[in-house]
Structures are given as C-alpha cells and as structure tokens.
Amino acid sequence: MQYFIILFWLVVSVSAQADGRTDLIRSVVDQHILPGVAHLTVSSADLANAAQNSCDPHDPALRRAYGGAFDAWIAVSHLRFGPFETDNRGFALAFWPDTRSKTPKALSTLIRNVDPVAFDPVAYRDVSVAARGFYALEFLMYDSGFSGAAPESYRCQLLRMITADLSATSAAILTDWQQLYRPLMLSAGAADNRSYQTADEAVQELFKALMTGLQFTTQARLGRPMGTFERPRARRAEARRSGRSLRHVQLSIAALDDLADLLAKQTPILGKTLSKRFQRAANLARDLDDPVFANVALPQGRIRVEVLQQSIEIIALLCREELGPALGVVTGFNAMDGD
Amino acid sequence: MRTRRGVIAGFLASGLLPRLGWAALGNPTFLAAAQLPDDSYGLLGMDADGQALFTVPLPGRGHAAAAHPTRPEAVAFARRPGDFALIIECTTGRQTARLQAPAGRHFYGHGVFSSDGSRLFTTENDYEAGRGVVGVWAAGEAYQRLGEFSSGGIGPHDIARLPNSDTLVVANGGLETHPDSGREKLNLATMQPNLSYLSTQGVRLEQIEMPTALRMNSIRHLAVRPDGLVAFAMQAQSRAGAAVGLIGFHQRGRPAELAVYPRSELVELQGYIGSVAFSTDGTQLALSSPRGGVVHYIDAEHKCYTRRIPNRDVCGIGASAAGFLATAGTGRVTVMPNGRPSYHHSYPHRWDNHLIAAAPPSHG
Numbered sequence: 001m002q003y004f005i006i007l008f009w010l011v012v013s014v015s016a017q018a019d020g021r022t023d024l025i026r027s028v029v030d031q032h033i034l035p036g037v038a039h040l041t042v043s044s045a046d047l048a049n050a051a052q053n054s055c056d057p058h059d060p061a062l063r064r065a066y067g068g069a070f071d072a073w074i075a076v077s078h079l080r081f082g083p084f085e086t087d088n089r090g091f092a093l094a095f096w097p098d099t100r101s102k103t104p105k106a107l108s109t110l111i112r113n114v115d116p117v118a119f120d121p122v123a124y125r126d127v128s129v130a131a132r133g134f135y136a137l138e139f140l141m142y143d144s145g146f147s148g149a150a151p152e153s154y155r156c157q158l159l160r161m162i163t164a165d166l167s168a169t170s171a172a173i174l175t176d177w178q179q180l181y182r183p184l185m186l187s188a189g190a191a192d193n194r195s196y197q198t199a200d201e202a203v204q205e206l207f208k209a210l211m212t213g214l215q216f217t218t219q220a221r222l223g224r225p226m227g228t229f230e231r232p233r234a235r236r237a238e239a240r241r242s243g244r245s246l247r248h249v250q251l252s253i254a255a256l257d258d259l260a261d262l263l264a265k266q267t268p269i270l271g272k273t274l275s276k277r278f279q280r281a282a283n284l285a286r287d288l289d290d291p292v293f294a295n296v297a298l299p300q301g302r303i304r305v306e307v308l309q310q311s312i313e314i315i316a317l318l319c320r321e322e323l324g325p326a327l328g329v330v331t332g333f334n335a336m337d338g339d
Numbered sequence: 340m341r342t343r344r345g346v347i348a349g350f351l352a353s354g355l356l357p358r359l360g361w362a363a364l365g366n367p368t369f370l371a372a373a374q375l376p377d378d379s380y381g382l383l384g385m386d387a388d389g390q391a392l393f394t395v396p397l398p399g400r401g402h403a404a405a406a407h408p409t410r411p412e413a414v415a416f417a418r419r420p421g422d423f424a425l426i427i428e429c430t431t432g433r434q435t436a437r438l439q440a441p442a443g444r445h446f447y448g449h450g451v452f453s454s455d456g457s458r459l460f461t462t463e464n465d466y467e468a469g470r471g472v473v474g475v476w477a478a479g480e481a482y483q484r485l486g487e488f489s490s491g492g493i494g495p496h497d498i499a500r501l502p503n504s505d506t507l508v509v510a511n512g513g514l515e516t517h518p519d520s521g522r523e524k525l526n527l528a529t530m531q532p533n534l535s536y537l538s539t540q541g542v543r544l545e546q547i548e549m550p551t552a553l554r555m556n557s558i559r560h561l562a563v564r565p566d567g568l569v570a571f572a573m574q575a576q577s578r579a580g581a582a583v584g585l586i587g588f589h590q591r592g593r594p595a596e597l598a599v600y601p602r603s604e605l606v607e608l609q610g611y612i613g614s615v616a617f618s619t620d621g622t623q624l625a626l627s628s629p630r631g632g633v634v635h636y637i638d639a640e641h642k643c644y645t646r647r648i649p650n651r652d653v654c655g656i657g658a659s660a661a662g663f664l665a666t667a668g669t670g671r672v673t674v675m676p677n678g679r680p681s682y683h684h685s686y687p688h689r690w691d692n693h694l695i696a697a698a699p700p701s702h703g
Contacts, residue, residue: 004374007692099469099515099525126596126638129528197606219523227519332652333374333668333689334613334629336572338522339402339419339448339496 007095023197023329025185028206028262033079034177035172036255040072041174047169048160052080055156057141057328061075069166070134070244073242074251078213078259081205082184089169092125093133093312096238104146107139110158111149124165133169135239137162142241207319214316216251219243220308225293230256232296237325240292250285253278253312260319267326270320281311341480359567365391367429367697368655370413371666372401382415384429384697388657389672389684395432397425402448403497403693407478408456411415414438420445420464420518421625423444426482431649436482439649443467444474444487445518448692449497452478453505453539460507460539462495463487469515469526473537488541493526497561497570501591507537508569512557514576527576527649532558534589541595547595556580560614564621564639567591572612572626586626588642599643607631607647613654613692616663618677625663625675627653634675648673648681655694666690 043065050065057063071092076084084090095103106128110118115124131137139146140159149155150258157287187193188202196202220238225245237245257278264271295301324331354573359583367384375381380400384392411429420447426436440446440463450461455554459476471490477483492511499508513532515525524530531554536545549556556573564571569589575581584597585608609630617624617639632651637644648665650673655666662676667690673683 002378047575081578085579088528095518096526097525099517102529194606196601201609215521215523219520221526223520223523224517233519330609330630330632331436332629332632334654334692335632335668336654337654337692339692 021203022201023186024263024265025188025199025202025206027265028259029177029182029185030260032259033076034174034182035077036072037083037170037174037177040069040076041170043069043072044163044167044170048163051160051163053067053135055159056335057147057159066242067244068138070138070242071247071251072133074248075255076086076214077252078209078256080212081209082181083173087125087172088129089173091129091133092142092169093127093166095133095136095225096135097236098130098135102128103136103139104143106131107136107146107158111146111154114151114154114179118154118161119159121164121168124161132162132165134166138239138242168315191289200328203327206259207263207324207327207329210263210319210323212318213252213256213259214312214319217249217256218309218312218316221249222293222305222312223254226305226309227301229302232302234292234294234296237293243291245292246285246288246290249308250282251256253282253285256315258281260315260323263327264323267323270318270322270326274315277315277318281308281315284308284311349626350388366436368659369655369664369694369703370406370429370697371655372397372404372405372415372691372696373400373666373686374400374691376687380534382413382427383688385664385672385694387661387664389664389674389694391531391686393428393432395427396502401691403450404458404695405452407697408452408454409693410456414450414459415460416446416448416450416461418691419448419522419631421448422446424450424461432537436480438476438482438484440474441487445675447494450582451498451500451507454500454503457616458485458539460498460500462490462509462546464494464516466517469493469517471509473498473541475539488537489582491535491537491543492545493530494532494557496557496559499563501536501563501567502565503571505539505646508563509535509537510558510561510571511535512574514557523677524576527555530555530557530576532556532573534558534569534595536591545591546562547589552583553580556583556585560612561619562624563617564617568617568621568639570615570617570637571595572615574611574612578610581608582606585610585612586624586637588639596642597602598637601644602633604644604647607633608635616656617693618657618663619660625656625658625665627656627665629654629668634663634673649677649690654692655690657694657696664694666694 047065047069050062055142185202188196188197261276352360366462368387371387380397380574382395390629402418404417407412414422422440424438425434425676428435444463447462459478461474463472463474465472472487473490475485490509495509495512496512498508511533513530544650555577558577560572560573573585586598587595589595608628611628613627615626624639629652634648652668653665657664665673670686672682675681
C-alpha cells in the first residue's frame with residue numbers, strides 16, 4: 001500500500017511539473033512573444049502606409065512611423081527562432097551588424113541599375129537581405145548619400161518597397177506564431193510534436209532567447225562601438241544615422257527584463273534580484289546622455305559605456321548560473337562553451 | 340604516476356633529457372586541457388585507459404592541443420579568441436616557446452604539425468578583414484612565424500592533415516567574429532561554411548560548400564581516417580539546419596554525404612556536436628554532444644547512426660586500439676572498450692573541449 005502511495009505521489013509530482021512548464025511556456029508566448037510580434041506587425045503596416053503617403057525622408061509622419069516600427073522590432077529582436085528563422089525573415093527585417101558594408105553596396109547597385117525588382121513585391125523577397133529591412137531603410141532615409149539619391153522617383157519606389165516588404169514579413173511572422181508556432185510550443189513533449197520532444201526543450205529555447213538578447217546587446221550593440229581602448233569605433237554604433245543606438249540598448253533591456261521576469265515566475269527571489277539588476281542597467285542607460293555612443297572616444301565617455309555593458313553582463317551571468325539551473329536547462333562547462 | 344615522475348626526475352638528473360621521446364612519459368595516448376581542482380588550468384597526458392599521466396600548468400582556459408609527431412612536445416591553444424599558444428615540453432612541463440599571434444590575428448584553438456614535424460599550421464582570424472588564415476610556424480627551438488595563407492573561408496576552426504601526405508583539411512565554420520564583440524556571430528545572415536583542402540603552400544586543392552539547407556550549420560571539427568575519409572561535425576545556428584544533419588563524410592574527389600540518422604537521436608544532439616573521432620580500425624566514428632549529454636556511434640562504412648551512450652556534459656572524444664574514450668566537464672573519463680561495457684574514472688577536473696591523440700599512428 002505504501003508502495004502504491006509513493007508511486008502515486010511520484011506520478012502526481014511529475015505531471016505537476018510538466019503542467020508548470022506548460023504554464024511557463026504559455027505565459028512567455030502569450031504575454032511576451034505574441035504581443036510583441038503583433039505590435040511589430042501593426043507598426044510595420046503603419047510604416048508602409050506612411051511611406052505611401054510620403055516618401056520624403058524628412059516627412060515627420062514617415063519618420064515617426066519609422067521610429068515606431070523600429071522600436072517594435074528591437075523589442076522582439078532576441079526572438080530569433082521559429083517563425084523568425086523561417087525563410088530568413090529575421091535577417092530580412094534586420095541585417096546588422098553589417099561588417100562588410102553590404103547594405104550601402106546593395107542599395108547603390110539597385111539604384112545605379114534602376115533595378116525593376118523594386119516594383120515587384122514577390123521578386124523583392126529574393127534580393128539580398130542586406131537591401132531589405134530596417135537598416136536598409138535607415139540608409140535611404142538618414143544617409144545623405146542615399147536620402148537625396150537620383151532619380152528621385154526610383155528612390156521613392158525603393159523606400160516604399162522596403163517598407164511594404166517589412167510589413168509583409170512581419171505579418172507572415174505573426175501568422176506563423178499564431179497558427180503554427182504557438183500550438184507547437186504549447187504542445188511541447190506531446191507524442192506528435194517533432195520539434196520539441198519535451199517541455200524542457202521549449203523552455204530551453206525561451207531561455208536561449210534571453211541569453212541571445214543579453215549577449216547581442218553587450219557584445220554587438222555596445223561592444224562594437226566601444227572597440228578597444230586604443231581604437232574606439234563609434235561609427236560602428238547600431239542605427240547611428242537615425243540617432244537610435246542608445247535607444248536600442250534601452251529598448252532591449254526593457255524587453256529582456258520582461259522576458260526574464262516571466263521565466264523567473266517560479267523562483268520569485270531570483271526574479272526580484274534580476275528585476276533590480278535590470279532596473280540598474282536601465283538607469284545607467286537613461287543617464288548616459290550619449291545617443292550614438294560618440295563619447296566612447298573619450299576616456300570618461302568610454303568608462304560610462306563600459307559600466308553599462310558590465311551591468312548587463314552581470315545579468316547574463318546571473319541568468320546563466322542561477323536562472324538556467326532553476327529552469328533545469330543545460331548549462332554545463334562544455335555545453336555552454338560553444339566551440 | 341609517482342613512479343613515472345621518479346623516472347623523469349632520474350632522466351633529468353642524468354642529463355638524458357634532450358633525447359627523451361613520448362615513451363619516457365609512459366606513452367600518453369591523449370592530451371586534454373582541463374580546469375584543475377584549484378580552479379587553475381592545465382594540460383594533461385592520459386593513457387588509453389583514461390589514467391592521467393602528467394599535468395602541465397596552463398595560464399588560462401585551454402581548448403585543444405596538437406602533439407608533435409616525434410618529440411614529446413605539444414602546442415596548447417587558449418580558448419578562442421586567444422592570441423597566444425604555448426609550446427610545452429611534456430617531459431618537464433617546461434614552456435619552451437610561446438606563439439604570439441601577429442597583430443590583427445587571433446587563434447581559433449586548433450593546429451596541426453606537418454608529417455615531418457618541421458612545421459606547425461594554426462587556424463587564425465584576420466579579424467579586420469573578416470577572413471580565415473592558416474598561420475605557418477617553424478617548429479624548431481623558437482617557433483618562428485614563417486607566414487600565412489588563406490584558409491579558404493571565414494572562421495576556420497579545426498585543421499587536420501590527410502594521412503601519409505601534407506595535404507591540410509580545414510573546417511571553415513563560416514562564422515565571422517571580431518574580438519571587440521567577443522564571441523558574437525556577426526554574419527549569421529550570410530554565413531557559408533566550407534571544407535577546404537589546402538597544400539602546405541596554401542594552394543586550394545578542393546573545396547566543398549554546403550547546400551542551402553545546411554548553410555547555417557557551422558563545420559567545426561574533423562576526424563580523418565587512414566584512407567583519407569574525412570568526417571566533419573557541425574554546430575547548427577538554426578533549428579531548421581539542426582534537423583537536416585550534423586555529421587557528414589567526405590573523401591576527396593567525391594560528393595560529401597550526411598550520416599543517416601533517426602529523427603529523435605538527431606534532435607537529441609541539440610544542434611551541437613563538440614568532438615568527433617574515428618576508431619583506430621576506421622569502422623566506427625564516435626561523436627559527442629555536450630548539450631545533448633550523449634555520445635553517439637556511427638557506422639563509418641554505411642554512414643549511419645548505430646548507438647547512444649548518455650554522458651552528461653561530455654565533449655572530448657578519442658580513440659585507441661582498445662576503444663573510445665570520452666572526457667566530460669563533470670570530471671568523468673569514460674572508457675568505452677570495443678565490445679565490452681563502459682566504465683569510468685572520476686576526476687576532480689573539468690575536462691575541456693577536446694581529447695587529442697598524442698602521437699596518432701594514422702596521422703604519421
């Protein structure tokens with residue numbers, strides 16, 4: 001009898017844990033991912049509409065719509081898996097960093113040839129990702145070499161095509177999330193789920209998105225403009241032409257704070273510590289007063305960016321060493337090394 | 340172990356040291372880097388049964404090593420993106436030379452000696468240009484840098500030599516990184532890994548590019564069989580790529596092929612293979628996935644998956660005539676003898692990525 005009770009208790013606790021995992025996955029999908037992607041879709045559609053109304057790069061309504069949609073992208077830019085991965089959609093929205101200046105090269109080629117691909121929405125999906133998405137659009141709107149590029153009618157058409165393409169890509173991501181990927185993640189561990197054989201694998205995916213975001217912000221968004229002490233590289237700052245570099249760091253801190261908060265629901269003390277750390281990073285970013293990291297060339301300016309970078313690195317460390325194990329995801333010596 | 344140290348000390352005292360070969364060290368079968376119990380790092384020699392023979396201190400976390408074909412001398416590479424590597428005389432633990440990557444280059448953590456032992460080839464990143472290079476070093480007293488040539492791609496990682504030749508084979512992983520942004524992958528949107536065969540002069544002899552479905556599977560590690568069959572292990576940067584395949588085979592002049600895998604075992608690898616090794620008779624291949632916590636065996640003739648051996652945080656894989664050996668971040672050294680059950684030794688070490696054959700006969 002006692003044997004039976006123990007067995008029964010084991011079965012109950014195992015299934016309770018599985019339910020806890022499903023709840024965790026559901027909360028991240030429904031409260032973090034879907035609202036973020038829906039917002040991206042709506043604001044990208046607004047941007048495409050604004051471009052139809054005016055393709056003047058100085059038009060305030062267009063600039064406002066550009067800012068709104070770009071903000072919405074940054075808030076989901078750490079979600080690189082699933083529908084973002086399909087058909088290279090994530091890269092089609094955001095080709096950055098661009099270490100070989102492929103974006104200006106690809107745009108110049110299109111403009112020089114007055115390439116008719118800019119009139120064909122289906123064909124445009126096959127152009128290089130370097131000529132698609134927010135960073136290509138930024139060049140067209142904010143780089144003096146492109147914003148006044150002749151012939152004007154073609155530049156205008158290219159701008160409209162890039163925004164329409166952005167909007168279509170975002171909508172495709174949302175549709176996939178709603179119809180395919182949400183059911184897939186919520187059924188993680190089910191016998192017929194071929195993508196996530198256990199609920200743990202789905203949790204691992206969400207945890208990985210958090211780590212990816214933290215690493216991208218510290219190493220790319222901050223690390224690239226910082227360069228080295230001897231050779232700072234302010235001109236490598238993300239979206240510096242539209243003055244958005246620091247803003248992207250702030251938006252990503254806020255989005256990752258939101259995700260971490262949901263992932264730490266079952267470990268409230270750790271959740272509270274994380275939330276304090278995120279708050280500190282957000283405060284440091286808010287007080288930085290260096291929108292495109294131009295001050296990294298000066299010792300004082302550099303130190304302040306470094307302090308901000310370290311404040312996010314501490315969060316990544318805390319997530320790897322405490323949140324990961326609490327979620328039961330793999331964080332071994334070799335497993336996390338990545339080589 | 341004490342006895343061997345005694346033997347070495349005796350040789351030292353008698354001034355016989357310069358003539359010592361690998362035999363004086365008990366003929367270590369493998370070299371492996373590890374984090375030691377006191378949190379420092381070291382390079383260890385190990386026999387085929389997984390017994391540690393000697394420890395040489397390293398200044399930081401190691402990745403892999405390369406053993407000189409005749410002298411008891413090893414190059415220990417720092418973890419990427421290190422800009423130095425140490426030449427260690429394994430009989431004494433003495434550091435005899437230090438390889439400093441030239442300005443604008445860093446090591447990727449792998450290297451290989453020429454068949455006569457006179458040259459060392461190292462995979463490196465020319466990070467401002469974002470291109471992979473192979474550094475060439477004179478493997479004499481001082482390890483002078485002689486030059487470099489293109490690796491044939493971006494992000495070269497493992498490098499090996501085809502048996503009985505000086506043809507190099509390089510796993511160009513395709514991933515661009517820059518020390519300013521740590522290990523962040525900068526070109527996921529455009530990455531295109533390849534397998535390149537190069538002469539020691541840097542002439543590209545053959546190159547295999549991956550098809551579109553595998554574009555985001557970074558080729559990282561290699562194993563070479565005496566007949567020149569190359570096994571290449573990949574690390575997927577996309578879920579879709581992970582589901583296509585992670586282990587391939589190639590023989591010069593033929594098309595590459597992926598190992599046949601049951602779906603659930605492929606998924607179990609979590610898109611990530613850490614190390615790979617052929618059995619000494621060449622009939623089997625063993626691979627490790629630290630993320631999946633598992634070792635898989637592949638039938639090298641039919642190129643298909645055959646069995647799995649769970650092993651948490653496993654990464655290093657090596658082969659001797661007795662069978663395979665696996666090292667793990669948990670400290671376990673697992674001996675997997677041919678046709679007999681596995682057993683393990685527990686060390687207070689955290690074994691790092693690779694087990695390297697100390698004097699591989701097939702690479703002679």
